[in-house]
Amino acid sequence: MRARDLLLDIAPLRDSRDFRAIFIARVVSLFGLGMATVALAYQVYQMDESILDMAVVSVIMSITVMLGSLWGGWMTDRVDRRALIVSARAAATLAFAGLAVNAFLPDPSLWAVYACVAWDGLATGVSVTVLMAVAPTLVRPDQLPAAGALISLTGEIGSITAPLLGGVLLALTGPGAVFAFAAFTTAVTTVLITRVRPLPPLRDEDDEDNGSVRVAFRYAARNRVLGGLLVLGTVMAVFSMPVMLFPAVVDRQLGISGDSRKIVLGLLYTAPAVGAIAVSATSGWLNRTTRPGLLLLAAGFIGGAATIGFGLSTHVVVAFVMLAIGGAAGTVYEILEYALVQHNTPDRLRGRIVSVLTAQGTSGGIVGDGEMAAISRWFSPGGIAVLNGAVCAGAAVLVAAFIPGLRKATLLDDGTESEDEERGGPPPDAPEPGLGSVPASPRSATDP
Incomplete structure (x- = not known):
């Protein structure tokens, strides 16, 4: 290259x-x-x-x-x-x-x-x-x-x-x-x-969904690529990097005291962005990947592993590096997720599917904060990070194993499935089974 x-x-x-x-x-x-x-x-x-x-x-x-x-x-x-x-x-x-x-x-x-x-x-x-x-x-x-x-x-x-x-x-x-x-x-x-x-919007005169969000969600759940993104996105949204615990990690795990805590805390908040910028600035290779679905799953696993590393860190430099790796992996995930969602969604359903995914990301963050608050009675801040990272990494492995549609996804075909698939599942000659039901969501886009 x-x-x-x-x-x-x-x-x-x-x-x-x-x-x-x-x-x-x-x-x-x-x-x-x-x-x-x-x-x-x-x-x-x-x-x-x-x-x-x-x-x-x-x-x-x-x-x-x-x-x-x-x-x-x-x-x-x-x-x-x-x-x-x-x-x-x-x-x-x-x-x-x-x-x-x-x-x-x-x-x-x-x-x-x-x-x-x-x-x-x-x-x-x-x-x-x-x-x-x-x-x-x-x-x-x-x-x-x-x-x-x-x-x-x-x-x-x-x-x-x-x-x-x-x-x-x-x-x-x-x-x-x-x-x-x-x-x-x-x-x-x-x-x-x-x-x-x-x-x-591009709408056909014979469309009968009347703008139903349920129809769009059903389509996404049955689509072999979007279904996998829905499942993995749910886990990633709920068990993401525990940012709200950074002050406690600095105080109780890294052992930083005095005014230095403010500086270290600022470094931790900056670290994911440093990794993300490094990936975005060198992202030309992502346009040339032939297996974006597999690479997205790998990024999800690496992000989870980096969160585990952060939870086990006892030194500022190690914690910073782990967060930077997590930010880099998260950016690869988000870029490919963005491309796969757009590629696999028909225009007439795109707004509703995107809204479901965006809402899931927001609600997942709220649930995730509640999850961390609930288990903080039994786990240290670092322990919560280890647990969350293990769940994310494990989810990436399980989705790769049981939802092959996402693992094999590319950006080379037309991306969307037929009306028959949307209304009644995959046709008899489909190479892989569809997904039954799932919750969902990309975290990427930001408003203009």
Whole structure:
């Protein structure tokens, strides 16, 4: 393999004007959103110095994103997708403007914060779903891994730089100015997306599903590739890297004390992004893999093994390396998952299937936090990481063994199954059996 084959493939940006417009809009929005996240946490904590209030904000955001995803998926298969994205980003602009106005008041209202966060969560859920649904219409099928890598790379860079810039602006001006900047950047993204061509859903006149989410879920469950992704995605969402336990790991397992704890904690939070950026920046080889399904399963196993390594770590350097490996493996998984989901989903069902997957990822995170809290009475923070990693690695092995459709998946065929398969299972001459029922979800896409 030549060295240049490892470089990030920017062909989707070069070849597709519409993808380029959405990509630029997303980059601009990510910086505003990342900066606002820091200001929001600071403002809520400063109001009453209550961790409970911060938890309520997090739960509101998670629930509303999930609801927005489900509604957005239903709408994505019924109306023009460009108009839906523009409406969602305009709604998010109003949410940030509301946060800014509230922050500038002499006595900001916590209930106003809750309301604006809920409104933004609904808009974000819609945006995430529509973005994933429109991608295949903006780039060629062979460019889907490259498009996923570009989205992943900008997300990781934004997750590192935007909070830093947000902290600086917060220190200089206060939360109101940060929220105002987020409203401005979101408004800019709205204008940029209006330059994209109309994107009506492709529906046949004889379609009889009437926009049913149940029909889309049944299709995904019976599809030999999507079914495997649903099963594995559920496990990965619930038993992912225990990020919320990082402070406890630093204190109780790594034995760091004093002000050094803040520095080490920052390093741990940065480590997964370092690994993710390294993979995204050298992701050209992913476009050339002939067995994306098998590689995705391998990435899931490696990510689980890295989580086990992190749980057993007693030195900062080892913990950082394990988290970086986990971030790298997770990015490979997400890029290939993104490509396989898009490739194996018919356009008329894409919005609803994506919404189910996105909602599963959000709900899985909530369940995962509850799982870690529940077993923390019996396991140390490192022990929880070991347990979660073992479950993820074991799930990858079991899915590879019992759901061969995912293991053998490629991006070379037409990706979607026939109407007969959707309504009644695989035809008599199908080489592999379909999957009966499953829960699901990709974690990758981020709203523009």
